[in-house]
Amino acid sequence: MNLARRRLQGIFDRLLRAHGPQQWWPGESVFEIMVGAVLTQNTAWRNVARAIDNLRRAEALHPAALLAVHPRRLATYLQPSGYFNVKAKRVRAMTRWLLDAGGTAAITRWPTVRLRAALLAVHGIGPETADDILLYAFNRPVFVIDAYTRRIFSRLGLVSGQEGYETLRAAFEAALPPDAAVYNEYHALIVAHGKDVCRVRPCCETCVLRRGCRYARSGARLSDS
DNA sequence: ACCCAGGGTCATA
DNA sequence: TATGACCATGGG
Known part of the structure; x- marks a missing residue:
């Protein structure tokens, strides 16, 4: 597992440019x-x-x-x-x-x-x-881990995908400053990217993270293992 | 018809 | 600790 702050910020910037602000969570109370x-x-x-x-x-x-x-x-x-x-x-x-x-x-x-x-x-x-x-x-600086997080970051080679929930959460929180607004947008962007682009069947041609993605080379009609 | 989606619990080994 | 069954709807 290799989560460097600069790398995470670069990914965040690309996701934000590609998908725009997500304005989460939908809900009025x-x-x-x-x-x-x-x-x-x-x-x-x-x-x-x-x-x-x-x-x-x-x-x-x-x-x-x-x-x-x-x-x-x-x-x-x-x-x-x-x-x-x-x-x-x-x-x-x-x-x-x-x-x-x-x-x-x-x-x-x-x-x-x-x-x-x-x-x-x-x-x-x-x-x-x-x-x-x-x-x-409650606006607490807690980094949410989900299936999209595992899929996206394991395809980028930054995590194995097999780590436990707490291990991953601790790693992201150690690599990023504890800013709830950033964590909010980051997770929302991960979900947006997972839904629109980085699905179970990869679509690397249109992916802003294809540089570094192990599916973007090698023709890529693989599945995550 | 099959696969997937913004997981968690419970029983079993 | 780590699988597997189960929960159940709606969209692609």
């Missing part, structure tokens, strides 16, 4: 962002947006209101986002925890380490979802 972070687990955002629309129309996009919805009905709201039974439980567990903790106003004042540990203790919130929430809902 802390709670909406938290809900979206759970709903988007292994799910296309298009489908998540439909589920969130359902919650908004039902005026259930607030902690107390959401808990007042019967779990069966909640699952029907979440249906378009897939895994709706699982996600209904997860969203409820997160919301119950949130209210027990005193609401968003209270936990906003918690130090990042405590907040992260508390989030990870909630059923259905794993490392990536916790870090999405920390970064995008």
